Amino acid sequence: DSGVTQTPKHLITATGQRVTLRCSPRSGDLSVYWYQQSLDQGLQFLIQYYNGEERAKGNILERFSAQQFPDLHSELNLSSLELGDSALYFCASSATGSRTTNYGYTFGSGTRLTVV
């Protein structure tokens, strides 16, 4: 157990639907990152939150949104789903630290989304 909890583990939904993926970071970590992993694109950074605020944005579609709540858990909302959105979605958290180092991430086990 890495300490980062993602739910659900598997999700099957139809095109056009909306889903919410949930992530609880490791205790004490303020940063949450969302990544999408697909066979052809590899690991693509979507968005980062730090202590409730959006910190960085990557290749996140407008149909996707995220937020981080006061208890630091985060949700990734995917709407108007398309077949191409089928992928593994990972959440990661990182240790609180200064701006002078980079501790790397602790990953959750991911949510496998299948759009049919």
Place this chain on the structure above:
Amino acid sequence: AQSVTQPDIHITVSEGASLELRCNYSYGATPYLFWYVQSPGQGLQLLLKYFSGDTLVQGIKGFEAEFKRSQSSFNLRKPSVHWSDAAEYFCAVGPRGNTPLVFGKGTRLSVIA
């Protein structure tokens, strides 16, 4: 922009043989470098990281990596591979601070008897 290249998509080695997985990065300053391993159906686990200092870093599970600034490389090595090392390996680069890492596309390692 930062980028990471893992030239080998798939490598097969015999159990007990040595292993080297290649990673080349592009980054404007001294990078923070990481190797992660992903077993089937699992999340990514940190193997080792390089921040500064000694260019040879030791990680978990008997892995080590060497940072070579002149070659912009951070190759992962293991002297003797075990069947349980079969997995996908990802190299990543990032700047200082709690900022997003950029990952390579991964190298899949198969181990044969």
